[in-house]
Amino acid sequence: MAKIRFFKKKTRIAAFSLLMFFLSLNVNAQCSLTGWSKLAQGENFSIALKQDGTLWIWGRNLYGILGDGTGAHTQIQHPTQIGTDNNWTDISVGRYFALGKKANGDLYGWGANDYGQLGLGNNTNVFTPTLIQQNVTAFSAGYFHTLVVKADGTLWGTGYNDWSGLGVGTSVGWYNTFQQESSQATNWASVLGTYYNSFAIKTDGTLWSAGANVEGQTGLGTPASLGTNETANFTQIGTDTNWKSVAGGIYHTLGLKTNGELWSWGHNNNGRLGLGTTGGIQYTPQQVAGNTWASIGATNEASSAIKTDGSFWTWGNGSYGVLGQGTPYSGAVNVPTQVGTDTNWQSIPVRSGEVSAGGIKADSTLWSWGWDTYWQLGNGDGVAAEKGSPTQVTCVDNAVLAVNDNIISQKKTSLYPNPAKDIVTLQSEKAISEVKIYNVAGSLVKSFSKPSDNTINISELSAGVYFVKINDSVESIKLIKK
Incomplete structure (x- = not known):
């Protein structure tokens, strides 16, 4: 399964690479x-x-x-x-x-x-x-x-x-x-x-x-x-x-x-x-x-x-x-x-x-x-x-x-409920210091720093599909917003 690597959002090269990654997944029918x-x-x-x-x-x-x-x-x-x-x-x-x-x-x-x-x-x-x-x-x-x-x-x-x-x-x-x-x-x-x-x-x-x-x-x-x-x-x-x-x-x-x-x-x-x-x-x-x-x-x-x-x-x-x-x-x-x-x-x-x-x-x-x-x-x-x-x-x-849905592997990171309407609880084997949410175009739409009780509020997001990255993980988790 392809793995998504995220870099600093202000780096144009990183943004271009991320876009190319998403496009590359469409090479098949x-x-x-x-x-x-x-x-x-x-x-x-x-x-x-x-x-x-x-x-x-x-x-x-x-x-x-x-x-x-x-x-x-x-x-x-x-x-x-x-x-x-x-x-x-x-x-x-x-x-x-x-x-x-x-x-x-x-x-x-x-x-x-x-x-x-x-x-x-x-x-x-x-x-x-x-x-x-x-x-x-x-x-x-x-x-x-x-x-x-x-x-x-x-x-x-x-x-x-x-x-x-x-x-x-x-x-x-x-x-x-x-x-x-x-x-x-x-x-x-x-x-x-x-x-x-x-x-x-x-x-x-x-x-x-x-x-x-x-x-x-x-x-x-x-x-x-x-x-x-x-x-x-x-x-x-x-x-x-x-x-x-x-x-x-x-x-x-x-x-x-x-x-x-x-x-x-x-x-x-x-x-x-x-x-x-x-x-x-x-x-x-x-x-x-x-x-x-x-x-x-x-x-x-x-x-x-x-x-x-x-x-x-x-x-x-x-x-x-x-x-x-x-x-x-x-x-x-x-x-x-x-x-x-x-x-x-x-x-x-x-x-x-x-x-x-x-x-x-x-x-x-x-x-x-x-x-x-x-x-x-x-x-x-x-x-x-x-x-x-x-x-x-x-x-x-x-x-x-x-x-490729690029959802979860057998890692010690997860989130629930999924799909979700507002509050999402995160689980990780390590302390959660940062959470970033990307849309399907690869754009960062929301971020959280040291979320309280390992929960985040996504009520402001529009209904759709997003990708969540926890800490410095190289893999994202798909999240469906109701």
Whole structure:
């Protein structure tokens, strides 16, 4: 993250340098409220594609997931473009890592690599998008592993394998290079990685799974009937040949068929299977009511789907507001329940964040809800709280924020409340001797010397966005004035 250095206000060179800094942040494409095409969410971060092929990210920068070249524990409130490329075509995320594919079939990865999930032959975290595979037609990031289908129809995996989730015929703890699945078939079409499992659909419409089955999530039957609680090789689920897509959380799985039927299996805690009951385990696919389902998604303990009429439905564990049902905690919902009344929902993440969720509407606007502690919702209101209803992801028109919010890093300085109307309280590990407030043009608008009780009064400021510098810090904190 760029750091702002402030010098004496009467020095023209310093003023010019500050202006150039703000302008330099606008070298990438401008963020806009529309034009979104796909969303993926990990733990405390979100990433999205635009229709113009650009790639955007926001939230918390653990393990370098923001792709800015650093491992600094920074946070970004608004969508920020990764690089300047405009040929990205698809994305997928794991817990703390991300994958992106370009139009030529090159697959890039970055972020956490502790289990070798990037397949680079090591376990070193990666701070910028790095080429990891070529000739890729389909791919998926599991919680700690990566799956790819190549142009020749073969399926490969790397990363966490402690429950045989890679389907390579072993239960070796992890691999840091790509391994081919054990059958070496050449007719794989799509893949999904979850926590302990992998799923894949072949070109003939059959559905296959590998990995842990302790909660029935493979859909293959009881561990007793299989003689094992994990499956080391991809094994077909049933005999149907009309599977369209698959989604899943930690212990439950959803499958969508080409005829619009929705099926679920695994652990039914909090009603996440959508069968009208709560608790128990379903070891084989069970049909969810209705046959007009168009797309599916899941969080760790909840499920979601869009119908052909554009309505959006959720069910399962409502903690953190992930169901979008209008309250921060919606409780347990054991049947699909509509979110609002809108009928223009177009797409949802196959895998949403652990504590957040989102979706894209037909007008290409992007919406999110759930837990916003690290700004992963991208709505820019500065309020770290549970948000139980869909809220639009926003952009800031000014160049300073269009690419980089430059908000807080894990420093011992902070301020609250934010947004604020009048009194703001400052916190610092050192005694506060001076506070300066700058507008988005880089001009000093107010200063305070040794503020009493570490509080400042901003009531005279106009509503808008400002940057606050405490003492001689080289980094500013964004402040929103109501």
